[in-house]
Amino acid sequence: MNSTLRIILLFILILFLQVFILNNINFLGYINPYLYIAFVFYYPLKEKRFTILFLSFLLGLLVDFFSDSGGIHAFSLLTIAYLRVFFIKLYFKKVPVDYPFFKLKAEPFGKVFNYVVTLTLIHHFILFSFSNFSIQNFTDVLSNTLFSGIFTLILFFLSSYIFIKEE
Numbered sequence: 001m002n003s004t005l006r007i008i009l010l011f012i013l014i015l016f017l018q019v020f021i022l023n024n025i026n027f028l029g030y031i032n033p034y035l036y037i038a039f040v041f042y043y044p045l046k047e048k049r050f051t052i053l054f055l056s057f058l059l060g061l062l063v064d065f066f067s068d069s070g071g072i073h074a075f076s077l078l079t080i081a082y083l084r085v086f087f088i089k090l091y092f093k094k095v096p097v098d099y100p101f102f103k104l105k106a107e108p109f110g111k112v113f114n115y116v117v118t119l120t121l122i123h124h125f126i127l128f129s130f131s132n133f134s135i136q137n138f139t140d141v142l143s144n145t146l147f148s149g150i151f152t153l154i155l156f157f158l159s160s161y162i163f164i165k166e167e
Contacts, residue, residue, distance in 0.1 A: 056081035076126040
């Protein structure tokens, strides 16, 4: 399938999944899955960096629009989209020459796990920090980040295992 068409379908699928299903899940006041961050993980590294930054901002903005959350999803998703290359260099020891051949599912699970956990926790911490926006609520920020991060990671790895085919 054409790479551009795959990206568009992934964008639309993740947006609808997040907006219509996952935004309606709220366990115990702390657990909200934010699986839309998987778009950043699965976006091809060989594509131009401006494109992922723009699409991440647009996806976050659309989630904000449907969630009535004022831009916090756009900012947090844009941040991890920007930081993604740094963490790919850090965890996978890849250089720009390797980018056209880089596939997340072809890498060892331990490295993928560290990469996904790091970006997920950064995203969630930024999201809940701006959502609460108070130093008195710091324990709420940490508990929301931890519990929602764990639930998001479980959903991410389960969906990756079930729906992403090996090539």
